[in-house]
Amino acid sequence: MRTFYHPDQALHDPKQFMRFGKVVAPKDLPERTQRLLGALAKHGIAPERPPAHWLQPILAVHDEGFLTFLRSAWERWQELPAERGPEAWPNTFPYWSGRPDEDVRPPCRPTGFIGQLGWYLGDLSVPVGEHCWISTLRSAETAVSGADAIIAGERFAYALCRPSGHHARSDRASGFCYLNNSAIAAQRLRSTFSKIAVLDVDAHHGDGTQQIFYRRPDVLTISIHADPSNYYPFFTGYSDETGNGPGEGFNLNLPLRHGAGGAEMAAALDKAGDAIRAFGAEALVVPLGFDAHKDDPIGVLKLESADFAAIGTKVKALALPTLVVQEGGYAIEAIGNCLDAFLGSVME
Numbered sequence: 001m002r003t004f005y006h007p008d009q010a011l012h013d014p015k016q017f018m019r020f021g022k023v024v025a026p027k028d029l030p031e032r033t034q035r036l037l038g039a040l041a042k043h044g045i046a047p048e049r050p051p052a053h054w055l056q057p058i059l060a061v062h063d064e065g066f067l068t069f070l071r072s073a074w075e076r077w078q079e080l081p082a083e084r085g086p087e088a089w090p091n092t093f094p095y096w097s098g099r100p101d102e103d104v105r106p107p108c109r110p111t112g113f114i115g116q117l118g119w120y121l122g123d124l125s126v127p128v129g130e131h132c133w134i135s136t137l138r139s140a141e142t143a144v145s146g147a148d149a150i151i152a153g154e155r156f157a158y159a160l161c162r163p164s165g166h167h168a169r170s171d172r173a174s175g176f177c178y179l180n181n182s183a184i185a186a187q188r189l190r191s192t193f194s195k196i197a198v199l200d201v202d203a204h205h206g207d208g209t210q211q212i213f214y215r216r217p218d219v220l221t222i223s224i225h226a227d228p229s230n231y232y233p234f235f236t237g238y239s240d241e242t243g244n245g246p247g248e249g250f251n252l253n254l255p256l257r258h259g260a261g262g263a264e265m266a267a268a269l270d271k272a273g274d275a276i277r278a279f280g281a282e283a284l285v286v287p288l289g290f291d292a293h294k295d296d297p298i299g300v301l302k303l304e305s306a307d308f309a310a311i312g313t314k315v316k317a318l319a320l321p322t323l324v325v326q327e328g329g330y331a332i333e334a335i336g337n338c339l340d341a342f343l344g345s346v347m348e
């Protein structure tokens with residue numbers, strides 16, 4: 001199994017997160033990567049450092065204006081008055097329904113920075129600090145290298161991505177995510193495989209990945225997540241979102257009741273497996289989050305660490321070339337055990 005990680009991904013160190021109307025300590029701590037690296041080391045795995053792939057594979061799924069914004073946001077933030085906060089953070093949001101059957105948004109109209117902040121940053125969990133862009137770029141490149149390993153014939157690869165990606169839409173960051181690593185990887189795999197399935201098992205709906213592929217029949221997007229009617233990302237993730245136009249029938253959402261545990265996750269994985277087989281997927285991308293763990297500080301599901309071994313077993317049973325992309329998981333003491341359990345079952 002080949003694995004990838006770039007140390008620059010740990011530079012991203014957000015300072016602010018809005019929760020229940022208060023600015024609180026962020027949840028995506030750099031220490032997360034140390035815990036996950038520790039789990040890899042337990043299996044004798046030292047990840048490879050991905051080469052620089054730069055923007056080309058990212059532009060295959062993301063809007064150019066959005067990338068220009070992300071790359072320049074920190075520098076432009078420095079031009080604001082001295083009483084600005086520690087990170088680029090929006091204070092205005094455009095009207096947008098969030099409905100998945102809408103076409104992509106028109107280009108961003110404001111040329112000024114404050115308006116662009118509101119357009120390109122979808123909520124208050126994606127501040128842009130000094131090292132945000134370099135970590136985000138390296139995280140995406142880690143996913144690209146993972147896809148390249150699968151293209152080169154590897155049966156199983158793991159991309160230790162941070163920041164996470166699955167909430168990033170083609171033209172918008174949100175939910176701790178700036179670029180959609182899993183979508184970038186899935187698109188990269190399309191150069192070799194004609195049908196890709198994305199099986200997202202993070203506790204939150206993979207809304208960015210859904211949006212990017214919503215009108216396409218060549219990438220089946222499946223997300224198993226906590227019921228969004230009272231959980232982030234709120235506006236999408238419902239079971240009646242099935243794709244649009246040529247993509248109709250190629251999106252499957254499997255929301256779980258809050259409090260659900262390993263048995264319900266396993267049942268949803270069986271449904272997902274049936275859909276993946278019926279689709280005829282040639283390769284699989286698994287956005288893997290550990291925030292379904294019972295100890296997660298922003299979680300509502302009740303999985304034990306050992307339940308991630310069962311997820312690994314079901315993923316392995318699909319018998320497809322598989323790239324696992326790291327997404328969320330914020331219980332610092334638990335996420336290493338979750339990855340350890342998952343790897344143990346897929347490497348068996």
Ligand SMILES: [Zn+2]
Pocket residue numbers: 202203204289291327328329
């Ligand atoms: Zn999550």
